[in-house]
Amino acid sequence: MDRRDGRKADQLRRLEIVRACNIHAEGSACIEMGHTRVVCTASLEYKVPQFLRGSGRGWVTAEYGMLPRSTRERMNRESVAGKQGGRTLEIQRLIGRSLRAVTDLNTLKEYTIWMDCDVIQADGGTRTAAINGAYLALYDAFRRLVEEKKLPELPFTDSVAAISVGIVDGVPLLDLDFDEDERAEVDMNVIMTGAGSLVEVQGTGEKRAFTRDEHTALLDLAQSGIEKITWLQNQAIFAADGTALLEGGS
Numbered sequence: 001m002d003r004r005d006g007r008k009a010d011q012l013r014r015l016e017i018v019r020a021c022n023i024h025a026e027g028s029a030c031i032e033m034g035h036t037r038v039v040c041t042a043s044l045e046y047k048v049p050q051f052l053r054g055s056g057r058g059w060v061t062a063e064y065g066m067l068p069r070s071t072r073e074r075m076n077r078e079s080v081a082g083k084q085g086g087r088t089l090e091i092q093r094l095i096g097r098s099l100r101a102v103t104d105l106n107t108l109k110e111y112t113i114w115m116d117c118d119v120i121q122a123d124g125g126t127r128t129a130a131i132n133g134a135y136l137a138l139y140d141a142f143r144r145l146v147e148e149k150k151l152p153e154l155p156f157t158d159s160v161a162a163i164s165v166g167i168v169d170g171v172p173l174l175d176l177d178f179d180e181d182e183r184a185e186v187d188m189n190v191i192m193t194g195a196g197s198l199v200e201v202q203g204t205g206e207k208r209a210f211t212r213d214e215h216t217a218l219l220d221l222a223q224s225g226i227e228k229i230t231w232l233q234n235q236a237i238f239a240a241d242g243t244a245l246l247e248g249g250s
Contacts, residue, residue, distance in 0.1 A: 001168070001169050001171045003173070003180070004177075004179065005034070005177070005248060007175075007248065009171055009172060009173050009174065010174050010221060010224060010225075011174060011175070011248075012033075012163075012174060012175045012225055012228060012229070012246065012248070013033050013034030013175050013177065013248050014032070014033075014034060014245075014246070014247055014248035015031075015032065015033050015229065015232060015245070015246040016031070016032045016243070016244070016245045016246075017029060017030070017031050017032075017132075017133070017136060017232060017233070017236040017243065017244045017245075018030045018031075018236075018242065018243050019136055019137075019140060019236055019237075019242030019243070020140065020242050021039065022039070022041050025041035025042055025043055025137070025141075026042050026043060026044045026113075026140070026141040026144050026145075027041070027042035027136075027137040027138060027139065027140030027141030027142075027143075027144065028040060028041045028042065028137050028140065029133040029134075029136035029137045029140075029236075030133065031129050031130075031132055031133035031136075032129075033125055033128070033129045033132070033175065034123055034124070034125075034175070034177055034248070035121060035123035035177070036119070036121060036122055036123045036124060036125050036126055036129050036177075037119070037120045037121040037129075038117055038118065038119050038120070038126060038129045038130050038133050039117075039118045039120060039133075040115065040116070040117045040118075040130060040133035040134045040136070040137040041115070041116045041137055042113050042114070042115055042134075042137040042138050042140065042141035043113070043114040043116070043141075044111060044112075044113060044114075044141060044144075044145070045111070045112040045113075045114060046110075046111060047110065047112060048110045048111070048112050049112070052110065053110070055110070056106070056109065056110060057105045057106055057108065057109075057110070058103075058105050058107075058108025058109055058110060058111045058112065058113070058155070059100075059105065059108070059111075059112045059113070060096060060099045060100050060103050060105070060108075060112070060113045060115065060138065061096045061112065061113075061114060061115065062092045062093075062095035062096040062099065062114075062115040062116075062117060062134065063092050063114070063115070063116050063117070064088055064091045064092040064095060064117045064118075064119075064127070064130060065078065065088065065116075065117075065118050065119065066088075066118075066119040066122060066126070067118065067119060067120050070119045070120055070121050070122045071122050091126075091127045091130070092117070094127060094131075094189075094191075094200065094202075095115060095117060095127070095130055095131055095134055096115070097199070097200065098131050098134075098160050098162065098191045098199050098200065099115060099131075099134060099135065099138055099160065101160060101191075101193070101199045102135075102156055102157050102158045102159060102160045102193055102199075103138075103155055103156060103157065104155045104156070104157055105155070107151065107152075107153070107155040108151070108155045109150070109151065111145070111150075113138060113141055113142075115134045115137065115138060117130035117133065117134055122178070123177050123178045124164065124176050124177040124178040124179075124180065124181045125163070125164045125175060125176065125177070125181075127162070127189060128162035128163050128164050128189055128191075131160065131161065131162040131191060132161050132162060132229055132233065135159060135160050135161065135233060136233055136236060136237070139154070139156070139237060142154045142155060142156065158193040158194050158195050158197070159193065159194035159230055159233060159234075160191060160192070160193055160194070160199060161191075161192060161194070161226045161229040161230050161233060162189060162190065162191040162192070162226070162229075163175055163189075163190055163222050163225040163226050163229065164176045164181070164187070164188065164189050164190075165188050165190060165218045165221050165222045165225070166180065166181065166184035166185075166186055166187045166188060166218070167184060167185045167186040167210065167214065167218070168180050168183050168184050168185065169183070169185075170185070172214070172217050172218055172221050173221075174221050174222070174224070174225045175225055184206055184207075185205070185206060185207040185208050185210075186203070186204070186205055186206060186207075186208070186210045186214065186218070187203070187204050187206050188201065188202060188203040188204070188218050188222070189201075189202040189203075190202075190218075190219065190222035190223075190226065192222070192223060192226045194230045196223065201219070203215065203218070228246065232244045232245075232246050
């Protein structure tokens with residue numbers, strides 16, 4: 001099938017990462033996946049939640065939000081309503097779980113890292129873009145703790161990355177934009193470590209049921225995309241200017 005940006009079914013959108021994009025945060029990364037843009041910051045707090053006090057273990061948690069004009073029509077700030085919506089709570093919990101899955105909380109001591117992921121422009125895949133950027137912001141926050149000799153080493157057990165896949169008009173597609181996501185018969189978000197272990201799979205038959213074979217095909221497609229994202233994350237970590245780019249269709 002023809003995609004509006006000319007990509008093949010198994011190709012990512014243009015992906016750009018810029019680390020250290022916030023001068024105040026202990027760690028930060030700005031990420032663009034196609035037209036989706038997310039700013040991720042990591043903030044250090046010298047305490048942990050009540051249930052961890054005295055345990056010697058640290059904590060990583062996340063907040064997620066969309067700016068009013070990140071979408072095609074203006075949306076109200078959730079602060080105006082006085083509470084966060086169910087989708088927002090679901091996504092920020094997903095981000096937190098994904099980062100904790102690759103963090104050794106026992107070596108983090110009693111520090112909390114707050115991850116803030118703010119969507120400034122949305123065109124599908126905001127939660128997966130947030131995870132991809134948040135990992136890099138967290139990496140820089142951990143590296144700062146090591147440089148300041150507050151930790152002996154980075155408390156990571158692996159890297160983590162995420163991508164959306166789906167079946168649109170009967171065809172499995174990688175990295176869905178908003179229009180493709182709206183039309184998807186089957187929609188799936190996949191979070192995976194750099195070693196290829198699954199952290200979470202969110203798969204839904206939006207318009208029909210799907211088979212085990214289709215499920216496997218989507219997982220394989222997601223893994224191929226995540227491997228490229230992981231490679232780009234590493235490029236950004238080791239780049240002198242903290243930036244990395246993967247052109248659309250790669």
